[in-house]
Each structure stands twice: as C-alpha cells, then as structure tokens.
Amino acid sequence: MTEQNTRLGILLMVATTFVFAVQDGVSRHLAANYNVIMVIMIRYWFFAGFVCLVAARQPGGIRAAVATTQPGVQAFRGVLLSVEVCIMVAAFVLLGLVEAHAVFTCYPLLIAALSGPILGEKVGWRRWAAIGVGFVGILVILRPGFGVFSPASLVALTAAFCFALYGLLTRYVSRRDSTATSFFWIGVTGAAVLTPPGLWLWEPMSAGDWGWMAALCVLAALGHYMLIRCYEVAEASAVQPFAYLQLVFASAIGVFVLGETLDPAVAAGTCIVVAAGVFALIRARKRAQAGPQGL
Template sequence: MNSKKFGYLYVLLAVAIFAGQDAFSKILGEKYPPIMVTMIRFWAFAAFVTILAAAAPGGIRAAASTKRPILQVLRGLLLVGEVVVVVIAFTTAGLAMSQSILQVTPLMVTLLSVPLLGERVGWRRGLAVVVGLLGVMVILDPLDVYFDLRLIIPLGASLLYALYGIATRAAGTSDSAVTSVFYAGVVGALAASAIGPFFWTPIAIEDWPAMAALCICGATSHYFLIKAYSHLTAVEVQPVTYLQLVLSVVLAVLVFDERLTPNMIVGAVIVVGAGLFTVWREHRREPLQTQLAGSGEQGDP
C-alpha cells in the first residue's frame, strides 16, 4: 500500500470516529451539562497531546515553546468554547441539522481571512462564499413559519470554529504543528476545568462507557487525522472530511430518530459544493501552508 493510500485510510478512520464522537456528545449532552462533558473530554485530549509532545523531538519543553503565547492561549479558549456550543447545538437543534450548518465553517474562514489575516479573496472564491451562505439560509429555512431560533446555535459554533481556524493559520506561521496541538489541548483543558466543576453532576454507572468512548474518540480521531496529514496535502484531505456529514446524518436518523427535510438536503449540498470549490481555488492560488491549520484541528474537534 503506497503512502497516499495510507493517508486516505487514516482520514477515513478519523472521519468515522468524528461522527461517532458527535453521537456520544449528543447522548451525554442530553443528560449532563455540556461544559462538564467538554471538561472531561478535554482532560483526555490534554493527556493525548502531552504524550504526543513528549514523543516529539525536543519533548514537552520544545512543544511548549511558542513565539505567539497570547494567540495560542486564545486558540485554546476558542476551541473549548466551540465544543461547548456545538454540544448544546447537538442537543437542541439536532445532530443532522447542526452538522449541515457546520459545513459552512471553511467558507467563514475564507471570509474572515480578509479582515483578520489581510488575505486577498478573488471574485470566484468570494462568489463561492456568497453561494455557501445562501445554502445555509436554505438549511435554516427562515421563511418557514416554524423557524426555530435555536438553529442559530450551530451557526454560532461554526463562527467560533472559523475564528479558531484563523488563529491556527496565524500561529502556524511561527509555531510548529506539535506546539499548536499541545496548546489547544492543554489550554482548553485548563479553561474547561475553571468552570466545569461548578456544573459537576454525578455520572450514572451506565453512562461511563459512553463517556469513555467519547474520550477515546477525541484522542484517536485527532491521531488518525494527524497521520493523514503526514501522507496527504490539505486539499486532498478536505473533500474526504465532508463524509462526516453523511455519517452524522445516518446516525441522526437511525439512532436519534431525527427527520431530514428537503431544505436540509438541498442546502447541505450547496454548502459542501461551495466549500469544495473554495478549497480547490485556494489550492490553485498558492500552496497551502501549515497543514495543521488543518491537521489535528480540522474536522470536528
């Protein structure tokens, strides 16, 4: 098996595990405070990135060495905030609806990169962003008399993750991939631990397997995605990650008995199509830099 085949195998494993992670997040988020679920999940994530850093050249000291400490801390805060909001979204707006809306994140990154990173966006990518946002409007269906304001929650999660992606790009110009992953896990765990204990709720014995599965999914999904980026470029990985939407929708329908609507399907197709076009145009424009601006940190955190 050649290098690229290994890469695609790793990204497929990561995407499948991310979908399972979403399902466990929804199950636990319906029973326990989202910040508590996030805190436990980040404890496992912090342990994983610490082991990863210790095994890297230079060890933990090298991983903790950063030229952008404030930016790295901000990344960790944005990530933990996004995870809390997305767990809330899964339990209120539904898994299928939330994942459909979350696909707009790459387009938001493109849009925000202009004012925040000073990047130039040509008319083709600009048009793709507009089309993608129209796709989100189709998903939300605001003209429907039954429009639910809770659908704004996954849109907020998408905005937070887009800001996290922008911060990751900026940090990637001076810090290594290992450093970025290390700070995301450790800072996120510390931030969640500062608030989570106030919402602590005893976990029922029957729910510990789901909690353990969530923690394992959080670590293994990032591991396989990082491995994928060691064999593939970001532009090769990104299209495959959209399979997570398909898998999450299947789980939403079969496990949680959620209902798909025509506007969700049509809107998701529009958003994904616009996102794929944006990734292709960016690849044509210039080589993508930091692969970790994708690597353990694209997809669902």
C-alpha cells in the same frame, strides 16, 4: 520528513470523519443527560493527557512543545476551541446531529471570507461567488421568514463562526510554531479553562454513562491522532474536501440510530453549501499552486 502519500491521507481523513461522527453521537447522548461543560471538561482532561503524551515522545519533549513566541494567540486558540466544542455539543441537543451539522458545514466558507481581513490573503472573485452561493444554501436550511426558522440554529452558526476563527488563527500561528506546539496548547489550555466551571457544575454520572464517557474520551484521542497522521502523509488541501464526509456519517447516525428526520430543505441546502465549500477549497489550492498571481 514523512513521505507524502495522498491515497493514505484520504483514507485517514475518511476514517477520522467517521470517528468524529460517532464521537458527536456519544456527545449528544451524554449532553442530553448531563451538563455540557462537565462532559466536555472530562473529555478535555483525557485530551490534555493525550497531547502531553504525544509531546513527550517528540524531540525536545514537553519543553519543546510548550515553547512559542506567541503564547497569547496560542492560549486564545485553545479557549476558542473549547468554547466552540461546548456550543456545538449544545447544538446537537437542541437541533440534533443532522441539522446542527448541516448549519455547521458553512465554516470553510467563513474561513474563506475572513481570510482576507484577518490574514491578508487574497480572495478571488470565484471564491467570493462560491461564498455567496454557500450562504444561499444556509438560507435554504434556515428558511427565515417562513415560520420554520429556529433560533436554536444560531447556536450551530455561532459554533461554525468560532471554528472558522480558530482555523484562521491556526494558520496564523503555524507561520512560526510547529504543529506539535499548536496541538499541545489547545489540549492543555482547553482543559485549564473548562476545569473551574466544569467542577462547579459537576453532576453524578451513572455507571453506564461513565462507560460512554470513556468511549468519548478514546474516540476524541483516536480521531485527533488519525487527523495528525493524515496531515503528516498528505497535503491538507488534498484531503480537506473529504472532511465533509463527517456530515454524511453524522446524519446517518442521527437518522438511523437516534431517530432524527432529514428534512428535504435541509438536505437541499446542505448540498448547496458542500458544493460551494468544495469549490472554494479547490480554488484555494489552485491559487496556492499558482502563486501570488493566481485567483
């Protein structure tokens, strides 16, 4: 068993969020010039090879990684994640990194809200209050009714919902399957489901953009590897609040590299959502430590 090291876990989570933010910037560049599904398909081909390599190095090899008593749920998780990635990358193109990530930050609140009806978990009044405050923050970002709301924001909101559902299903399958098994299924299933439409929508890519594509594949594999190591050395509840740093890094890339602007309302709403999300994560951790009597 890997020795727990919370400080190392936090450092790995911070590094992971930075890598994923850079990955998002590269994804935005490629998706602005080529079909989104084709770009994500190529990324998933590399990702599938990566998960197969990881599985082959584990005890029992690929045969052990693929073994599951819930193949339907595992396959659905893989499809859902691949669809979410495509939707989110499309949101990067439509909204930019800053606003897309600002809307997407609501996914932990969606997980908290849906954990009751889907997983049967108890959600105390404090977490419900945090969920309510968080969605006030989303309204501040979207500003419906004031002539500023963009229907494109619904694209990022749809991605957040898909990712929240994926997170809940990941919790569900983890009750019987190992992390290695769940990791293997999302890589292979995603590649399988994206390949037919990706090949159908294939577009020639310039030599320079093939370089960016190679960078995207390496960044995706590196980010996932560091995330696995992060959860191996530290409890998820201890490091998860630091995942919000991806928003900070992605916004910095959007503003300073891609020339996007940071709207004051988007910044204010995002602060509200992040504060509510961190509070919900802290309450969930305290409840887990307190046992079934905790709120």
